Amino acid sequence: MADYAAVTKAVIPAAGLGTRFLPATKATPKEMLPVVDKPAIQYVVEEAVSAGLDDVLLITGRSKRSIEDHFDRAYELEEALRAKDDTDKLALVRESSELAHVHYVRQGDPRGLGHAVLCAAQHVGSQPFAVLLGDDLIDAKDRLLERMIEVRQRYGGSVVALMEVDPEQVSQYGCASISPTADADVVTVTDLVEKPVPGEAPSRWIVIGRYVCDPAVFDVLRETQPGRGGEIQLTDALKTLAGDDFGADRGGGVRGVLFRGRRYDTGNKLDYLRTMVQFGCERPDLAQEFVPWLRKYLDDLR
Ligand code: G1P
Numbered sequence: 330m331a332d333y334a335a336v337t338k339a340v341i342p343a344a345g346l347g348t349r350f351l352p353a354t355k356a357t358p359k360e361m362l363p364v365v366d367k368p369a370i371q372y373v374v375e376e377a378v379s380a381g382l383d384d385v386l387l388i389t390g391r392s393k394r395s396i397e398d399h400f401d402r403a404y405e406l407e408e409a410l411r412a413k414d415d416t417d418k419l420a421l422v423r424e425s426s427e428l429a430h431v432h433y434v435r436q437g438d439p440r441g442l443g444h445a446v447l448c449a450a451q452h453v454g455s456q457p458f459a460v461l462l463g464d465d466l467i468d469a470k471d472r473l474l475e476r477m478i479e480v481r482q483r484y485g486g487s488v489v490a491l492m493e494v495d496p497e498q499v500s501q502y503g504c505a506s507i508s509p510t511a512d513a514d515v516v517t518v519t520d521l522v523e524k525p526v527p528g529e530a531p532s533r534w535i536v537i538g539r540y541v542c543d544p545a546v547f548d549v550l551r552e553t554q555p556g557r558g559g560e561i562q563l564t565d566a567l568k569t570l571a572g573d574d575f576g577a578d579r580g581g582g583v584r585g586v587l588f589r590g591r592r593y594d595t596g597n598k599l600d601y602l603r604t605m606v607q608f609g610c611e612r613p614d615l616a617q618e619f620v621p622w623l624r625k626y627l628d629d630l631r
Contacts, residue, residue: 333485336478338458339377342445344390344436349597358393360463365608373461378429380474385429386452388436388445400431441560443550450547462538464596471590481541486582490539500527502535503564518571518583523557523564545580
């Protein structure tokens with residue numbers, strides 16, 4: 330195995346305006362919307378930590394203070410719970426503040442995902458790093474990020490996570506042209522297109538919200554012009570790194586891990602509802618009552 334630098338840092342962009350969830354997101358960041366009883370962003374930070382990345386940089390923006398409060402101590406609340414001897418709730422409150430070394434940088438201008446990632450350049454330095462998008466929750470049992478880090482250790486360059494979807498869904502995502510490698514779940518990415526117009530997608534393999542990037546991506550992002558939606562796209566920078574002009578000696582090369590596990594999309598209202606129901610059905614403390622109730626509710630709907 331080549332001697333590539335270890336991945337130790339995670340970058341989580343959380344500066345978006347959350348307009349798909351208005352009015353809930355007027356004063357609350359969409360990352361703080363709960364999935365059952367935890368804010369969505371806590372699941373993402375937990376995933377990074379369980380992949381061994383406990384240095385987490387959140388890219389935030391205006392009106393995101395509650396995210397910082399969530400990962401900080403809450404002395405008054407802790408005191409009140411301690412006074413009541415409520416150790417279970419005290420543990421829940423403290424958990425998020427003890428999870429990781431969480432750092433923050435603000436993205437002044439909302440100029441796209443690529444620009445958000447570029448805001449991490451100084452914190453990340455010259456090490457490879459992971460990017461986790463909060464709209465996608467990946468089932469902890471599927472260990473996708475660990476696999477992506479292994480692939481980076483083996484091949485160098487950058488790594489994206491790919492999922493196969495129905496053709497009519499492809500234009501909502503970044504889409505990859507791929508060719509096989511010796512590993513059944515790993516492909517070489519030969520091209521990437523951000524949100525291809527229907528009929529022009531190179532495949533049915535879409536990029537989901539997990540990346541391991543070579544630090545070379547920062548220099549490329551600095552040169553990347555606004556693309557789809559007038560925004561600086563991470564997909565466009567990775568396309569450059571996947572191209573022939575960018576050799577492995579310069580941090581080029583993009584691999585894809587083919588993911589067949591469970592991804593929960595929380596990016597829009599309908600998918601958020603689905604996620605909530607799925608999580609509710611799988612929570613040991615809730616499922617026993619929730620699942621029979623849900624069955625009966627659906628039967629009554631007929
Ligand atoms: C972003 C990326 C896109 C990717 C998607 C995954 O898009 O730009 O390439 O497929 O995340 O969720 P967004 O959902 O921010 O529009």
